[in-house]
Amino acid sequence: MKDEIDNRDERVANLKGLGCSRKRVEDARFTQGKGNYVDDIKLDGMLFGDFVRSPYAHARIKSIDTAAAMEVPGVLAVLTAADLEPLGLHWMPTLAGDKQMVLADGKVLFQGQEVAFVVAEDRFAAADGIELVEVEYEELPVIVDPFESLKSDVVLREDLDPKAPGAHGPRKHPNHIFTWEAGDKAPTEEVIANAEVVATESMYYHRTHPCPLETCGCVASMDKVNGKLTLWGTFQAPHAIRTVVSLISGIEEHNIRVISPDIGGGFGNKVGAYPGYVCSVVASIVTGKPVKWIEDRMDNLMTTAFARDYHMTGKISATKEGKITALHCHVTADHGGFDACADPTKFPAGFMNICTGSYDIPTAYLEVDGVYTNKAPGGVSYRCSFRVTEAVYFIERMIEVLAIELNMDAAELRRINFIKKEQFPYKAALGWEYDSGDYHTAWDKALKAVDYDGLRAEQAQRVADFKAGKTRKLMGIGLSFFTEIVGAGPVKNCDILGLGMFDSCEIRIHPTGSAIARLGTISQGQGHATTFAQILASEIGLPADSITIEEGDTDTAPYGLGTYGSRSTPVAGAATAMAGRKIRAKAQMIAAYLLEVHDNDVEFDVDRFVVKGAPERFKTMKEIAFAAYNQAIPGLEPGLEAVSYYDPPNMTYPFGAYVCVMDIDVDTGVPDIRRFYALDDCGTRINPMIIEGQIHGGLTEALAVALGQEIAYDDMGNVKTGTLMDFFLPTAWEVPNYETDFTVTPSPHHPIGAKGVGESPHVGGVPCFSNAVQDAFRPFGNRHTNMPHDHWRIWRTANELGLHD
Amino acid sequence: MELTDEILINAPKDRVYAALNDPEILRQCIPGCEELIKHSDTELEAKVVLKIGPVKARFTGQVQLDTTDAPDGFSLTGQGNGGAAGHAKGGADVTLIAQGDQTILRYDAKADIGGKLAQLGSRLIQSTAKKLAAKFFKSFADVLNEEPVA
Numbered sequence: 001m002k003d004e005i006d007n008r009d010e011r012v013a014n015l016k017g018l019g020c021s022r023k024r025v026e027d028a029r030f031t032q033g034k035g036n037y038v039d040d041i042k043l044d045g046m047l048f049g050d051f052v053r054s055p056y057a058h059a060r061i062k063s064i065d066t067a068a069a070m071e072v073p074g075v076l077a078v079l080t081a082a083d084l085e086p087l088g089l090h091w092m093p094t095l096a097g098d099k100q101m102v103l104a105d106g107k108v109l110f111q112g113q114e115v116a117f118v119v120a121e122d123r124f125a126a127a128d129g130i131e132l133v134e135v136e137y138e139e140l141p142v143i144v145d146p147f148e149s150l151k152s153d154v155v156l157r158e159d160l161d162p163k164a165p166g167a168h169g170p171r172k173h174p175n176h177i178f179t180w181e182a183g184d185k186a187p188t189e190e191v192i193a194n195a196e197v198v199a200t201e202s203m204y205y206h207r208t209h210p211c212p213l214e215t216c217g218c219v220a221s222m223d224k225v226n227g228k229l230t231l232w233g234t235f236q237a238p239h240a241i242r243t244v245v246s247l248i249s250g251i252e253e254h255n256i257r258v259i260s261p262d263i264g265g266g267f268g269n270k271v272g273a274y275p276g277y278v279c280s281v282v283a284s285i286v287t288g289k290p291v292k293w294i295e296d297r298m299d300n301l302m303t304t305a306f307a308r309d310y311h312m313t314g315k316i317s318a319t320k321e322g323k324i325t326a327l328h329c330h331v332t333a334d335h336g337g338f339d340a341c342a343d344p345t346k347f348p349a350g351f352m353n354i355c356t357g358s359y360d361i362p363t364a365y366l367e368v369d370g371v372y373t374n375k376a377p378g379g380v381s382y383r384c385s386f387r388v389t390e391a392v393y394f395i396e397r398m399i400e401v402l403a404i405e406l407n408m409d410a411a412e413l414r415r416i417n418f419i420k421k422e423q424f425p426y427k428a429a430l431g432w433e434y435d436s437g438d439y440h441t442a443w444d445k446a447l448k449a450v451d452y453d454g455l456r457a458e459q460a461q462r463v464a465d466f467k468a469g470k471t472r473k474l475m476g477i478g479l480s481f482f483t484e485i486v487g488a489g490p491v492k493n494c495d496i497l498g499l500g501m502f503d504s505c506e507i508r509i510h511p512t513g514s515a516i517a518r519l520g521t522i523s524q525g526q527g528h529a530t531t532f533a534q535i536l537a538s539e540i541g542l543p544a545d546s547i548t549i550e551e552g553d554t555d556t557a558p559y560g561l562g563t564y565g566s567r568s569t570p571v572a573g574a575a576t577a578m579a580g581r582k583i584r585a586k587a588q589m590i591a592a593y594l595l596e597v598h599d600n601d602v603e604f605d606v607d608r609f610v611v612k613g614a615p616e617r618f619k620t621m622k623e624i625a626f627a628a629y630n631q632a633i634p635g636l637e638p639g640l641e642a643v644s645y646y647d648p649p650n651m652t653y654p655f656g657a658y659v660c661v662m663d664i665d666v667d668t669g670v671p672d673i674r675r676f677y678a679l680d681d682c683g684t685r686i687n688p689m690i691i692e693g694q695i696h697g698g699l700t701e702a703l704a705v706a707l708g709q710e711i712a713y714d715d716m717g718n719v720k721t722g723t724l725m726d727f728f729l730p731t732a733w734e735v736p737n738y739e740t741d742f743t744v745t746p747s748p749h750h751p752i753g754a755k756g757v758g759e760s761p762h763v764g765g766v767p768c769f770s771n772a773v774q775d776a777f778r779p780f781g782n783r784h785t786n787m788p789h790d791h792w793r794i795w796r797t798a799n800e801l802g803l804h805d
Numbered sequence: 806m807e808l809t810d811e812i813l814i815n816a817p818k819d820r821v822y823a824a825l826n827d828p829e830i831l832r833q834c835i836p837g838c839e840e841l842i843k844h845s846d847t848e849l850e851a852k853v854v855l856k857i858g859p860v861k862a863r864f865t866g867q868v869q870l871d872t873t874d875a876p877d878g879f880s881l882t883g884q885g886n887g888g889a890a891g892h893a894k895g896g897a898d899v900t901l902i903a904q905g906d907q908t909i910l911r912y913d914a915k916a917d918i919g920g921k922l923a924q925l926g927s928r929l930i931q932s933t934a935k936k937l938a939a940k941f942f943k944s945f946a947d948v949l950n951e952e953p954v955a
Contacts, residue, residue: 055891055920111920130889131862298924716917722924 057717074125097167109337214264237562350386478772487570520560539580669795702765891920
């Protein structure tokens with residue numbers, strides 16, 4: 001008996017709870033090719049649908065002739081807007097309060113826009129049918145530049161009343177969508193006008209794409225006998241999709257079952273609702289058979305959910321000593337042909353107003369203008385919380401530019417402006433209340449780890465050698481310190497389509513002491529089945545290995561808003577802990593009954609309840625679980641189940657300090673990342689191994705965006721990067737070795753103190769890579785050059801600075 | 806996309822000019838040409854099967870000729886539509902310079918390409934277009950060389 005009491009460490013280890021680098025339970029199936037993705041779903045009589053897409057970026061549709069396509073053997077139907085109109089489904093609402101054509105209604109607004117949906121017995125017949133749909137277009141002038149759009153006489157959205165306000169207030173021009181403001185305009189302008197030092201810079205955060213390995217797709221199956229629609233799909237928010245499908249189709253919500261099976265990466269790409277989903281549902285209703293739609297790579301890159309495309313202009317003022325006094329930011333946001341940005345309703349520019357970053361900036365003002373152009377709609381948060389990458393890139397570039405203006409070291413400039421530990425909770429000038437942080441400790445640890453002063457000395461020597469003709473390689477030291485805002489969010493100010501952004505967990509303990517927990521979120525590779533079981537193991541004292549985590553089936557899982565914006569751990573993770581605590585509360589009563597003491601006389605200890613002061617008297621959670629189904633306990637219902645819907649009181653604010661050391665060949669423009677150090681503080685760490693994996697992945701996507709990945713358009717609105725030949729996806733060849741490190745500053749309001757980490761490395765990584773490139777050229781007069789820093793652009797920077805002369 | 810080149814053809818200038826206006830010779834020489842109809846001296850219609858990288862499609866095109874400079878050359882403008890594969894519009898200036906019994910043919914072509922074709926990346930299109938042009942003029946020179954001198 002004594003052994004069992006004393007072996008507390010062993011009992012903790014057996015749970016594989018918080019802090020354990022537990023191996024991912026998902027990987028057994030993924031590494032053996034046994035995952036079950038949407039395209040793996042095969043149903044009897046299943047049909048395949050695919051789109052006729054517009055080759056033009058802006059054109060009027062004069063006619064659509066489907067007769068020849070219908071002659072193709074295997075083609076069963078060709079849907080056009082005219083077919084959807086009687087059902088009211090030719091347009092659909094977007095997440096941003098705008099509406100979007102499901103199939104082209106009279107005109108097309110971007111290249112690749114969905115024009116007709118061919119339904120056939122297999123995908124090959126569908127492809128043959130697509131070739132034969134004859135669409136007559138009349139070309140219209142194309143606008144791919146948002147500044148030009150706001151001056152143009154060409155009205156892109158003829159369906160909108162040009163004088164009427166949009167979903168976010170008045171519009172200044174027929175191609176203008178909204179103006180969104182945060183902070184105080186007049187005081188900010190006044191401080192800047194009277195400041196000792198002001199740095200001004202314009203920067204373009206280029207359009208890019210999340211490009212998950214698995215593209216978007218779905219299978220819709222309407223059972224006409226029982227009236228039930230089942231929709232499998234690559235949905236990051238299955239419950240919200242169910243509600244949206246119900247609202248736009250009129251099918252009662254209880255008759256719709258949405259299932260997200262295994263998902264091969266999301267990164268924001270799979271948050272929104274796409275025409276493919278609507279057309280598949282309609283086609284299944286029309287044909288009475290299941291219909292599958294799966295994007296190919298070009299479809300995915302060209303039409304679903306781009307990210308970024310922010311033209312940002314900043315002014316930052318400071319004293320001569322470098323204390324920042326004010327920040328002014330204006331953004332012209334290119335939203336494409338329809339405003340389909342995936343943001344909480346009240347935030348049309350997401351959380352761009354986190355752009356004061358990690359710094360104590362007393363006065364600030366932000367203004368964002370959303371604009372229509374002839375580009376694909378979208379505007380998702382590619383591996384970040386809503387527009388946080390843009391905000392962090394903006395402030396981390398402004399800091400660098402200010403450092404140049406002040407002729408000061410950029411690390412020191414950051415240090416003297418950080419929000420101090422004792423200032424938390426910190427109310428920022430643009431409205432947010434940062435929950436916790438210890439920036440100075442993290443920064444000092446990072447700079448020490450890389451020997452920052454030594455690096456600067458080496459860099460100075462390199463510059464001297466370069467000028468003396470001894471080397472053709474420059475050295476850049478990229479710094480970035482970021483604060484994220486994740487875990488949306490409090491229902492009082494965060495909703496999507498009116499649905500509050502809470503999340504949920506439902507737990508059932510089985511009689512033999514194992515459990516199933518279902519959540520409103522959905523893993524796309526994050527390892528939820530591993531980490532949520534760990535949260536629960538520590539809360540309820542049953543081993544993580546005895547807990548099944550299930551997500552993504554709306555018929556069984558509790559309602560939740562899904563997985564994006566690093567919200568799973570902050571919101572659903574909190575719900576899991578809270579539901580676990582309800583289980584524990586009931587278990588305490590059962591234990592007290594079994595031990596014949598008062599409820600308050602037992603206390604929880606790892607995996608059991610013990611009588612206070614008598615540790616040899618205990619009941620394990622396993623025993624308690626059986627008792628819940630076995631004993632008639634006065635005043636207690638049988639069973640052991642709990643559900644929690646968690647409305648977070650605030651967002652969480654993870655932060656981190658990154659340093660990148662890069663050598664750049666000025667003659668080829670090729671950067672060589674010699675070192676990358678990433679310190680992350682995500683509060684309580686649930687699974688260090690998974691955190692490390694997340695950081696490696698996020699940094700690699702940051703490298704991609706900073707060094708080459710973009711969705712580029714030519715003047716005719718052609719997507720120039722529609723294949724993986726032109727769209728940069730890094731491989732092992734380009735990826736450096738990453739060093740990871742951490743500090744732990746728990747969130748004070750989260751039940752277990754966790755803040756979320758999946759997106760931090762992307763948010764902090766992009767400015768770090770970019771700053772490294774820019775820093776290499778700083779000694780030669782570089783102030784700012786736009787991303788992506790591909791080899792050609794780096795070469796061009798070197799050339800413009802006269803380094804090839 | 807822009808293409809500029811010149812080739813030497815073993816035939817006198819007016820024969821070259823005449824051949825360039827002969828729909829049958831053009832049909833033989835244009836790679837993938839299935840049909841070429843001459844609606845008038847200045848209007849042609851063509852059906853051409855083109856394969857560029859993974860995109861293969863039948864293009865229908867209209868061509869307008871401007872013959873004011875005849876027989877020293879001519880200009881043409883046109884547009885072609887390949888449905889889902891994409892579309893193109895553009896033009897070319899062709900100049901003929903006599904060099905004894907031979908003729909130097911110089912061309913300067915410009916095209917704007919849209920749709921799937923354009924998305925495949927300009928490097929593929931540029932090189933394919935160059936290859937197609939070379940193929941055309943090689944066939945064209947061969948046809949003229951074979952024709953018995955009248």
